[in-house]
Structures are given as C-alpha cells and as structure tokens.
Amino acid sequence: xxxxxxxxxxxxxxxxxxxxxxxxxxxxxxxxxxxxxxxxxxxxxxxxxxxxxxxxxxxxxxxxxxxxxxxxxxxxxxxxxxxxxxxxxxxxxxxxxxxxxxxxxxxxxxxxxxxxxxxxxxxxxxxxxxxxxxxxxxxxxxxxxxxxxxxxxxxxxxxxxxxxxxxxxxxxxxxxxxxxxxxxxxxxxxxxxxxxxxxxxxxxxxxxxxxxxxxxxxxxxxxxxxxxxxxxxxxxxxxxxxxxxxxxxxxxxxxxxxxxxxxxxxxxxxxxxxxxxxxxxxxxxxxxxxx
Numbered sequence: 001x002x003x004x005x006x007x008x009x010x011x012x013x014x015x016x017x018x019x020x021x022x023x024x025x026x027x028x029x030x031x032x033x034x035x036x037x038x039x040x041x042x043x044x045x046x047x048x049x050x051x052x053x054x055x056x057x058x059x060x061x062x063x064x065x066x067x068x069x070x071x072x073x074x075x076x077x078x079x080x081x082x083x084x085x086x087x088x089x090x091x092x093x094x095x096x097x098x099x100x101x102x103x104x105x106x107x108x109x110x111x112x113x114x115x116x117x118x119x120x121x122x123x124x125x126x127x128x129x130x131x132x133x134x135x136x137x138x139x140x141x142x143x144x145x146x147x148x149x150x151x152x153x154x155x156x157x158x159x160x161x162x163x164x165x166x167x168x169x170x171x172x173x174x175x176x177x178x179x180x181x182x183x184x185x186x187x188x189x190x191x192x193x194x195x196x197x198x199x200x201x202x203x204x205x206x207x208x209x210x211x212x213x214x215x216x217x218x219x220x221x222x223x224x225x226x227x228x229x230x231x232x233x234x235x236x237x238x239x240x241x242x243x244x245x246x247x248x249x250x251x252x253x254x255x256x257x258x259x260x261x262x263x264x265x266x267x268x269x270x271x272x273x274x275x276x277x278x279x280x281x282x283x284x285x286x287x288x289x290x291x
Contacts, residue, residue, distance in 0.1 A: 059098075059107065104283055136167055172225065188216070
C-alpha cells in the first residue's frame with residue numbers, strides 16, 4: 001500500500017512539473033472548460049463577459065494582510081511569437097519571478113496576467129478597453145475569495161501601470177497603496193502625439209492601437225474610493241518618449257484635486273527612450289506605503 005501511495009505521489013509530481021514547464025498560450029478565447037483552476041487560474045464573470053485569468057505567486061497568500069500585485073507592461077511584440085519562444089512564458093518561470101521579488105520585499109507577491117498574455121484569455125491587441133480592466137478587477141475579487149487576503153498593493157509599469165490605475169477607478173476598497181511607473185494616461189492625446197512623431201495620419205478618436213473608446217483612468221478618477229491611508233505614487237522620467245511625463249503629471253494633479261494622497265516622483269531611466277526605469281522603483285518606494 002505504501003509503495004502504491006509513493007508511486008502515485010511520484011507520478012503526480014512529474015505531472016505537475018511537466019505542466020509548470022509548458023509554454024503558456026496567448027490570445028485565447030475564454031472557455032471555462034479549458035481554464036486550469038488547479039494550476040493558478042481563475043474563471044471570472046464581469047459586466048462585459050467572462051475570462052480565464054492566470055496568476056503566479058510566491059509567499060503565503062492565505063489571510064495575508066498585504067499582498068503586492070504586479071501587472072506587466074504591454075507585450076505586443078510577444079503576442080506575435082510562438083509561445084515557446086516567449087521569454088519566461090511558463091508557470092514555473094513566472095512563479096520564480098514572483099519568488100525573487102517576494103524575497104526582496106518581504107511580502108507575498110502575485111503576478112497577475114493581463115488578458116491575452118501569459119495564459120489569460122482575451123486579445124492583447126484590444127488592451128485598454130473596459131473589458132480588460134473589468135476582468136482584472138474581477139480576478140482580484142476572486143483572489144480575495146480564494147485566499148482571504150486583506151489588502152492589495154497594486155504595482156505596474158507602462159501599460160501595467162495604466163491597468164492598475166484603471167482598477168483603482170472601479171471602486172475597490174481593498175487597495176492599500178499603488179506604485180505606478182511610466183504609466184499611460186490621457187490615452188487619446190498620447191496616441192496623437194505618437195502619430196505626429198511617426199508621421200502618421202491623425203485619428204483623434206482612436207488610441208495607439210486604432211481602437212475607439214479606450215478606458216482612460218484620467219477620465220474616471222471620480223470612481224476612486226476615498227481613503228486617507230492609501231498612497232498613490234506616480235513615478236516616471238521627464239524625458240520619457242513612450243508615455244509622456246507631463247500626462248503622468250496631469251494624472252497626479254487630477255488625483256490631488258479629488259482629494260487623494262498622491263506623490264509625483266521623477267526617477268532615473270534608461271536612454272534613449274527613458275521609459276524603462278532604473279534601480280527597481282517598486283522596491284525603493286514600497287516603504288512609502290502605510291502597511
């Protein structure tokens with residue numbers, strides 16, 4: 001009997017190991033039967049539809065007081081590649097990323113995969129539409145139901161910062177802090193500026209992906225719940241050529257006007273785009289969150 005149990009455990013371990021090293025699929029339809037709930041996934045329902053959202057984590061999430069949630073930037077170049085050729089595109093690799101960050105900051109970490117990326121259903125080409133942010137918001141609710149954590153610290157870079165800011169506007173009361181680096185705000189204005197730089201035709205009603213009616217956090221600040229203990233940090237570089245710093249400053253000013261505790265911080269960045277920031281701004285500024 002013991003031998004059978006040992007063999008079963010060995011087979012299960014091999015199966016889980018094989019699963020964790022498989023490339024994650026991108027831009028897949030939302031099919032509940034194909035959502036691997038036993039492998040760090042959530043099937044969520046929201047006003048715009050359904051989604052299977054993948055997450056990767058480290059640390060003890062159960063009843064945790066504060067959990068850092070990381071949202072990655074846009075991955076449009078990756079989504080046109082074979083999943084096997086996308087860097088760190090496995091459950092194992094992303095769990096390891098979460099583990100490294102968790103060890104450095106001393107808090108549990110969740111890397112939450114935006115729709116269409118890293119195994120989450122959806123179309124990443126249709127990012128910054130309301131459905132993307134509604135699905136992520138529903139996923140946070142699902143994580144709270146699954147693990148019972150109390151508060152989230154939202155963090156994101158570039159498009160991930162925009163996503164985190166959008167989640168803030170959806171009325172959540174469990175966001176303890178937000179650290180948003182090089183985020184895109186004033187989405188239509190930004191798109192027009194980039195088209196001018198590229199010598200492209202004007203499309204004032206379309207975002208940089210050619211989509212109308214993007215969800216711009218700058219236009220939905222009234223949806224952010226008042227919380228005097230929640231610190232929102234807007235961090236960027238004044239020479240940023242991808243997400244203009246003056247639009248980040250505009251977002252910070254609008255937050256202040258609505259009574260929120262916000263800091264606008266200029267940070268060293270990598271030339272020539274000055275979009276990727278140096279020296280791990282999340283880790284360096286986490287102490288500014290009242291935890």
